[in-house]
Amino acid sequence: MTEYQLPKTYDFKSTEPRIYAMWEQGGYFQPSNDPNQPGFDPAKKPFVISIPPPNVTGELHHGHVMFVAMEDLMIRYHRMKGIPALWVPGTDHAGIATQLQVEKDLLRTEEVTREELGREKFLERAWAWKVKYHSLITQQIRRLGASCDWSRERFTLDEGLSKAVREAFVRLYEKGLIYRGPRLINWSPGLKTAVSDLEVEYAEEPGKLYYFKYMLAGSKTDFIPVATTRPETILGDTAVAVHPDDKRYKKFVGRKALVPMLGREIPVIADAYVTREFGTGALKITPGHDPNDYEIGQRHGLPVLSMLDREAKVTEIGGPYAGLDRFVCREKLWADMQAAGLVIKEEPYTLNVPHSERGGEIVEPMISTQWFVKIQPLAEAALKAVRDGHITIIPERFEKVYYNWMENIKDWCISRQLWWGHRIPVWYCDDCGKQTCTRADPTQCAHCGSQQLRQDPDVLDTWFSSGLWPFSTLGWPEETPDYKYFYPTTMMETGYDILFFWVARMIMDGLEFTGQEPFSTVYLHGLIRDELGVKMSKSKGNASDPAPLMDEYGTDALRFTLLVGSTPGNDMTLSLKKVEGNRNFANKIWNAGRFVISAISSLQKIGTQESGNQAFSQNPDTQSLNTWSLADSWIWARLQSLVREVERLFQAYQYGEAGRQIYEFFWNDFADWYVEAAKRQMALGGERALQTAQMLARVLDISLRLLHPITPFVTEELWGHLRRALLASPLAELAKDWPKALIIASWPEPRPEEGWEAEKVADFKLIQNIHSGIRNLRTEKKLNPRQRLSATFVSGRNLEMLQQQVPGTAYFSGLDPEKVVVTNAIEYNPEIHYPLVIDTVEIYFPASEWGISPKERTRIQKELTESQIQMDRLEKLLGSDFAIKAPAPVVQKERDRLAAFQETAAKLKAQLEL
RNA sequence: GGGCGCAUAGCUCAGUUGGUUAGAGCGUCUCUCUUACACAGAGAAGGUCAGGGGUUCGAGUCCCUUUGCGCCCACCA
Numbered sequence: 001m002t003e004y005q006l007p008k009t010y011d012f013k014s015t016e017p018r019i020y021a022m023w024e025q026g027g028y029f030q031p032s033n034d035p036n037q038p039g040f041d042p043a044k045k046p047f048v049i050s051i052p053p054p055n056v057t058g059e060l061h062h063g064h065v066m067f068v069a070m071e072d073l074m075i076r077y078h079r080m081k082g083i084p085a086l087w088v089p090g091t092d093h094a095g096i097a098t099q100l101q102v103e104k105d106l107l108r109t110e111e112v113t114r115e116e117l118g119r120e121k122f123l124e125r126a127w128a129w130k131v132k133y134h135s136l137i138t139q140q141i142r143r144l145g146a147s148c149d150w151s152r153e154r155f156t157l158d159e160g161l162s163k164a165v166r167e168a169f170v171r172l173y174e175k176g177l178i179y180r181g182p183r184l185i186n187w188s189p190g191l192k193t194a195v196s197d198l199e200v201e202y203a204e205e206p207g208k209l210y211y212f213k214y215m216l217a218g219s220k221t222d223f224i225p226v227a228t229t230r231p232e233t234i235l236g237d238t239a240v241a242v243h244p245d246d247k248r249y250k251k252f253v254g255r256k257a258l259v260p261m262l263g264r265e266i267p268v269i270a271d272a273y274v275t276r277e278f279g280t281g282a283l284k285i286t287p288g289h290d291p292n293d294y295e296i297g298q299r300h301g302l303p304v305l306s307m308l309d310r311e312a313k314v315t316e317i318g319g320p321y322a323g324l325d326r327f328v329c330r331e332k333l334w335a336d337m338q339a340a341g342l343v344i345k346e347e348p349y350t351l352n353v354p355h356s357e358r359g360g361e362i363v364e365p366m367i368s369t370q371w372f373v374k375i376q377p378l379a380e381a382a383l384k385a386v387r388d389g390h391i392t393i394i395p396e397r398f399e400k401v402y403y404n405w406m407e408n409i410k411d412w413c414i415s416r417q418l419w420w421g422h423r424i425p426v427w428y429c430d431d432c433g434k435q436t437c438t439r440a441d442p443t444q445c446a447h448c449g450s451q452q453l454r455q456d457p458d459v460l461d462t463w464f465s466s467g468l469w470p471f472s473t474l475g476w477p478e479e480t481p482d483y484k485y486f487y488p489t490t491m492m493e494t495g496y497d498i499l500f501f502w503v504a505r506m507i508m509d510g511l512e513f514t515g516q517e518p519f520s521t522v523y524l525h526g527l528i529r530d531e532l533g534v535k536m537s538k539s540k541g542n543a544s545d546p547a548p549l550m551d552e553y554g555t556d557a558l559r560f561t562l563l564v565g566s567t568p569g570n571d572m573t574l575s576l577k578k579v580e581g582n583r584n585f586a587n588k589i590w591n592a593g594r595f596v597i598s599a600i601s602s603l604q605k606i607g608t609q610e611s612g613n614q615a616f617s618q619n620p621d622t623q624s625l626n627t628w629s630l631a632d633s634w635i636w637a638r639l640q641s642l643v644r645e646v647e648r649l650f651q652a653y654q655y656g657e658a659g660r661q662i663y664e665f666f667w668n669d670f671a672d673w674y675v676e677a678a679k680r681q682m683a684l685g686g687e688r689a690l691q692t693a694q695m696l697a698r699v700l701d702i703s704l705r706l707l708h709p710i711t712p713f714v715t716e717e718l719w720g721h722l723r724r725a726l727l728a729s730p731l732a733e734l735a736k737d738w739p740k741a742l743i744i745a746s747w748p749e750p751r752p753e754e755g756w757e758a759e760k761v762a763d764f765k766l767i768q769n770i771h772s773g774i775r776n777l778r779t780e781k782k783l784n785p786r787q788r789l790s791a792t793f794v795s796g797r798n799l800e801m802l803q804q805q806v807p808g809t810a811y812f813s814g815l816d817p818e819k820v821v822v823t824n825a826i827e828y829n830p831e832i833h834y835p836l837v838i839d840t841v842e843i844y845f846p847a848s849e850w851g852i853s854p855k856e857r858t859r860i861q862k863e864l865t866e867s868q869i870q871m872d873r874l875e876k877l878l879g880s881d882f883a884i885k886a887p888a889p890v891v892q893k894e895r896d897r898l899a900a901f902q903e904t905a906a907k908l909k910a911q912l913e914l
Numbered sequence: 915g916g917g918c919g920c921a922u923a924g925c926u927c928a929g930u931u932g933g934u935u936a937g938a939g940c941g942u943c944u945c946u947c948u949u950a951c952a953c954a955g956a957g958a959a960g961g962u963c964a965g966g967g968g969u970u971c972g973a974g975u976c977c978c979u980u981u982g983c984g985c986c987c988a989c990c991a
Contacts, residue, residue, distance in 0.1 A: 009953065202989075209991080228991060278990050292990080352989060397918065404917065404987070496986090565927075565939095570919080571985085573926065577940055584953040591951035598950075652930075660928065660938075675950075772957085779957045785946060870935065881971040890933055890972095897934065
């Protein structure tokens with residue numbers, strides 16, 4: 001019938017790739033698609049987000065979907081507002097994670113280890129891996145509809161960012177904020193690298209507390225009982241500590257104790273750190289393998305012994321145990337001690353065991369020479385930035401978490417014994433032994449001029465480069481046009497789980513290197529959990545793949561689910577049912593759109609030439625009201641109110657609530673009620689049809705604009721159809737200034753109320769209630785849906801409105817418009833009248849058709865009781881201090897309600913008496 | 915040990931300056947393939963907003979407290 005025959009269900013599969021290609025080819029993702037002014041409008045402050053760069057390790061997970069949905073929403077919203085909006089995409093080399101994957105892959109496919117392959121060859125393989133997985137992950141991010149500017153894409157190991165890393169390192173080095181030295185660090189024996197405190201995860205595990213005797217030198221009987229959870233570390237003990245005031249052991253302080261099985265003499269010392277009540281009240285001190293012991297050792301000048309090597313095997317310090325694995329040693333040593341009569345007992349004990357976040361194996365505290373960042377000075381500035389409100393964290397409660405971490409921050413171990421990453425830019429001279437640290441690779445030693453230089457073999461912690469992300473991606477340290485215009489960025493949106501790892505470090509680095517906060521707002525979203533509420537993660541094996549979900553329900557459905565189902569900072573569970581429900585919403589949008597478009601297309605045939613366009617081509621305003629139906633006024637008032645609400649909620653970062661409101665408006669108000677009203681208005685033809693089509697078009701247009709940041713694909717597709725349909729119709733005027741694509745269409749502007757809205761909304765609400773009431777009655781009466789009813793409406797206060805509206809809306813509830821009477825009074829006649837009370841309106845049906853059943857009597861009684869309860873409550877309320885102390889409008893509202901209840905109750909009572 | 919969050923309908927959750935009779939989706943029960951949509955329409959059932967106390971004319975919302983669950987930080991062997 002028309003060229004706008006759209007399929008009955010929304011076909012997201014064919015639509016999504018086509019729409020994304022259209023956007024990308026249109027250059028819409030760039031802040032401006034004016035080739036002469038690529039995004040730079042000095043008059044406007046841009047809105048900028050740096051993407052949390054996904055790792056090039058593997059595939060998409062729901063965390064990615066979450067941040068893409070969230071950030072794309074923000075970007076699209078600002079873009080539509082006409083603000084230059086830049087979303088910088090990129091990926092992260094993810095040192096440990098990627099290296100592990102590549103190693104695993106090498107072992108699987110070529111059966112070689114990285115050591116066998118050598119550094120250079122290994123890095124070649126790693127780069128090949130990167131190329132493959134980079135393309136995979138960015139492809140998937142495109143599939144999510146991400147409107148980021150791919151022309152500005154970055155990778156943490158690319159040339160520009162490497163330069164930034166080098167610059168940052170050298171600056172800190174020159175300021176004395178980077179140092180190298182032996183410290184107690186977390187050593188991952190599996191990965192054979194140091195890891196930072198943040199990369200250690202603690203897990204409660206059942207273990208044992210081992211009690212044994214520390215024999216005192218020169219005595220066969222004197223001993224101090226000591227308890228430990230890690231007996232193997234006995235081999236590295238350099239003291240036994242007791243509390244200075246402990247009467248039991250005071251006498252031993254100053255004497256020597258003998259290390260079991262080794263016979264090495266170590267001092268008995270007194271230190272207040274020891275808790276007398278715990279264990280035996282005596283503590284073995286292993287400065288080489290325990291952070292607390294290390295500190296005690298420092299206080300007492302104890303030697304530090306490393307009894308474990310890089311592979312967590314016992315060193316020569318362990319004498320006869322040298323070469324044993326740490327856990328094998330634990331067993332053997334304990335058995336030997338048992339044989340030697342040194343064991344007291346073992347008891348079950350719950351341990352808090354440190355594991356490597358990536359490798360999973362137990363981390364061993366060890367003394368190792370590593371590079372560190374002296375973090376205190378950076379942390380102080382970062383703390384101040386948030387305290388002073390230069391950076392806002394949403395939700396606010398995370399500010400406290402941030403403060404707490406920043407205030408207790410410890411120096412950051414930044415060197416990793418890996419190959420995949422930014423090499424530490426320090427060279428050691430073979431001749432003079434000194435270090436050279438420069439921006440450009442040095443050819444000679446800065447101290448003695450020797451050319452015998454060796455670069456430090458280690459690489460930097462991945463987060464060292466991530467910390468520079470917001471500015472390194474924009475060209476820093478160069479003062480590029482991008483850097484000058486787009487930095488500092490606006491919004492840092494990410495999961496709360498990387499607040500410390502990443503957000504905190506970006507703030508510190510931004511302030512240190514650029515002198516500015518790298519962003520003004522931090523928005524932290526919650527984590528996605530599976531249907532059982534368990535946090536999704538690869539290691540737990542429950543990380544579901546978003547791809548099949550998108551295959552089945554479409555990207556829009558998944559995005560809508562994540563955006564509307566979550567609140568800032570709170571975790572959400574993702575279930576198939578939710579996504580399915582939102583797929584249904586996408587389909588609802590599609591079908592409402594189909595109806596509107598077919599209505600517009602049908603205008604051709606109605607022949608509207610005589611009506612002229614003048615009354616309809618201008619903006620709807622108060623002057624239009626006299627030509628609008630009640631439904632028109634109502635939907636327009638509701639829409640405008642929605643636009644105001646969405647704007648307010650978006651400004652307050654309440655995206656979920658905004659989405660929910662649009663959903664409700666679109667489905668309940670527009671599709672369920674207005675579209676139904678519009679069907680009849682269209683059928684009237686002529687100006688009324690034109691008027692109605694215009695309203696349908698306007699409401700759909702604005703709804704699609706509001707929805708676009710959340711569900712970009714279906715809205716873009718439909719809006720294109722709407723635009724083309726309008727341009728080919730008598731309503732062409734309406735769409736003549738619209739751009740070619742919704743993505744760059746203007747955001748609906750909130751307008752203030754004009755004063756007429758409340759009355760129209762209330763009137764329509766009454767009409768809705770009347771028809772709902774009649775439908776309810778029909779269900780109770782089990783009426784044939786086709787049966788048209790005759791009815792008499794009696795109302796005092798709404799007489800005129802009802803006289804106008806009831807016949808026209810009769811079909812809402814299957815009334816016969818020919819047999820509808822609206823009047824202000826009739827005589828009760830139980831023989832011929834069957835009454836229904838809706839608010840303050842009585843509706844009578846011919847009693848010949850049915851009588852009041854006991855069931856209805858019960859319902860009426862229930863309503864009456866409910867009214868009575870409300871009346872009592874309100875009378876009591878209005879008789880209390882409320883009437884005096886509450887604001888006048890609030891009181892008046894309650895008075896009006898009381899009056900309405902009284903009227904309703906009177907009518908219900910009359911019903912029962914019939 | 916310190917901090918934070920959650921507890922609202924059978925299930926999953928909204929409810930952000932305290933102000934109608936606390937909402938939605940799913941599920942359940944009845945009808946209907948009505949010319950946009952059965953991925954739908956219409957109707958219905960279902961809640962002492964975890965317990966206790968307080969502030970207030972008024973509390974799901976603010977304060978205190980108890981209980982249960984979860985998370986983060988710290989890491990007493």
